[in-house]
Amino acid sequence: MSLQEREILNKTEINILISRLTRQLIENHNLFQQSVLIGVQPRGIYVANRLQEKLKELSGIEVVTGSIDTTFFRDDFRRKDKPLLPSVTNLDFSIEDKKVILIDDVLFSGRTVRAAMDALLTYGRPSSIELLVLVDRRFSRNLPIEANYVGKYIDTLSNERVEVMWQEIDGTDKVILVKK
């Protein structure tokens, strides 16, 4: 099986998208007094961290940020060969009556977001949940879920995979499309 790679976003483009998404958040959340960022494990947390940094840079606001693991709420347990091993949920604040901004790197089938919302609701009742994604693979949804904030829309085939790479773990910031 040969893998073909195509770069969709480079470091500069990702930075521009993060800046734009941050400004959109500021427009809707003002001073973020009742708002929290929650990254979806495992890879949404990197987007959440970038947004948190950018927000501080642009407006000096330090927004409360956490992460949520969806493993035990997924609907594909026992439908995969490998076991699903959980990541850490890090929510050391109450989400009761908060405006939650749920953050992930790629929106594809919508199933992870569904699981993340279920997982989130076990911690309390937020006043609202919004969804922010860096990349939206549109026309590929299995569930009626759409993002409120989108970095970039990408049209893909089902045998393609979108990979978002980050400096912290992969050595560079870029988004690539991999064809199986």
Place this chain on the structure above:
Amino acid sequence: MKGLSTKHLLGIEHLEKEDIDMIFQVADNFKDIINRPIKKVPTLRDITIANLFFENSTRTKLSFELAEKRLSADVVNFSAASSSVKKGETLIDTVNNILAMKVDMVVMRHPSPGAAEFLSKHIDSVIINAGDGTHEHPTQALLDAYSIREKLGNVSGKKVVIVGDILHSRVALSNIHCLQKLGAEVKVCGPLTLMPKYIESLGVKIETNLKKALEWCDVANMLRIQHERQEIKHFPSLKEYTLQYGLTQEILDSINKELVIMHPGPINRGVEISSEIADSDSAIILDQVENGVAIRMAVIYLLAGKI
């Protein structure tokens, strides 16, 4: 990442170190979940688990049942006292009848050593051993080691002494295997009449003097004297056992060292451990019970992935 190396949990003896590490890692997540306002996840909503207890149990049975319910599995309970076993049904027939009702996993406690392994060879289902006679009690050993890891940061390099009735104890055997696999050093302490003949072949040293054992160790795991398993007298009287091997404030004061005190329960207060010690800050007995639910959730979760 691979899953567990085994389809059943029959004993610690055949587990790999990687299996134990994986169970601990998943248990960390479940420990977090059972401390939330909503202590439940929907993961196993399509699974049914039968708890078969051919021998009495309070803690283990409750702990398994809670673990199953926290994972949203359907649970059926069975205890030998109120069953057709009394009418002469064999173990395999009993279990096959239960499985015919579409049960996916069996948790079994049985008075005969090897019962779980025997069942796993004749039954097409996932088996978790919840104690088989004097053989193994794997989930207890896992939760004990997990509690040591939680309290001291690591199991590797720690010195653990298991005190008391080693001869009749499945907890002791499973603990020895588990602690050694994780790199701890283990000694056993108690009267020689309560030591199994070949215990030293497991790489475990015997210490008959409690004070010396306590001076050596970081963790003391106090076992219960199992009155119900003693057909003959192994020591003259309970009073004499307590004088020699009972853990009291005096003996702890005399060694002048911080120890972690464990007990798998049920406690015979004033026999193997004094009330004062059992209720003290160095005792992690109730932490063990809490961790038991998280560990059992992790074991069930990882094995359910193989169904």
